[in-house]
Amino acid sequence: xxxxxxxxxxxxxxxxxxxxxxxxxxxxxxxxxxxxxxxxxxxxxxxxxxxxxxxxxxxxxxxxxxxxxxxxxxxxxxxxxxxxxxxxxxxxxxxxxxxxxxxxxxxxxxxxxxxxxxxxxxxxxxxxxxxxxxxxxxxxxxxxxxxxxxxxxxxxxxxxxxxxxxxxxxxxxxxxxxxxxxxxxxxxxxxxxxxxxxxxxxxxxxxxxxxxxxxxxxxxxxxxxxxxxxxxxxxxxxxxxxxxxxxxxxxxxxxxxxxxxxxxxxxxxxxxxxxxxxxxxxxx
Numbered sequence: 001x002x003x004x005x006x007x008x009x010x011x012x013x014x015x016x017x018x019x020x021x022x023x024x025x026x027x028x029x030x031x032x033x034x035x036x037x038x039x040x041x042x043x044x045x046x047x048x049x050x051x052x053x054x055x056x057x058x059x060x061x062x063x064x065x066x067x068x069x070x071x072x073x074x075x076x077x078x079x080x081x082x083x084x085x086x087x088x089x090x091x092x093x094x095x096x097x098x099x100x101x102x103x104x105x106x107x108x109x110x111x112x113x114x115x116x117x118x119x120x121x122x123x124x125x126x127x128x129x130x131x132x133x134x135x136x137x138x139x140x141x142x143x144x145x146x147x148x149x150x151x152x153x154x155x156x157x158x159x160x161x162x163x164x165x166x167x168x169x170x171x172x173x174x175x176x177x178x179x180x181x182x183x184x185x186x187x188x189x190x191x192x193x194x195x196x197x198x199x200x201x202x203x204x205x206x207x208x209x210x211x212x213x214x215x216x217x218x219x220x221x222x223x224x225x226x227x228x229x230x231x232x233x234x235x236x237x238x239x240x241x242x243x244x245x246x247x248x249x250x251x252x253x254x255x256x257x258x259x260x261x262x263x264x265x266x267x268x269x270x271x272x273x274x275x276x277x278x279x280x281x282x283x284x
Contacts, residue, residue, distance in 0.1 A: 058166065117189075118141070118170070121154065183205065195246060206277055
């Protein structure tokens, strides 16, 4: 979530809306949820691998027991946002069309396993779950106790048996090797204190021919606009823990063998990219 997520943020090419939904968090199970609750449960080895790396796989009973004490500014800040879900949802909602583009690029198929990296309160869960169907698996990962609590509460209220929530540091683990068909992150990578480390764990966790779809922010790159970067970056650092001077798109190119930029937004400050593992040279 960053300051460039507003109604003026439009892609630099014409496209049709995907019609995907995924804004506010629902408060209770409805008829559609009952029909798609499914019986799928993630492979125990997948969740056990997270536990082995020191992560917490959050169950219904764990929510109240999560340590609410933040250990760094990022956790503190996102715990603050989690306590103001109405404000968080309102801000996230402003980027609805950009998130639709992200889900289009992700192109999930029924039965796939997807990681929602820095899942926050589970804003993406409904769309991801509908895409993979009852035989697929969604894992949401976040390091903020407050966000993880909100995400797990949503899962329980909606009865989603194939959606799992993990509290972890992404620079330490994003799951076992080759575990995920796809990984997605939306407006979060630029807030990671160790984005390079997180990209390495994502690379390892992707299955062969898997894809990592990134909607993110970076310093302004277009012409005169780049001159305001010192102010721009300080503002979004204060708001969302942006890491100043870090260009996550360049880090993506350094880590993955193939990188394709789908869109850029707001003078180059926002971008949508698809990264893949493989032997081909990076491009885009």
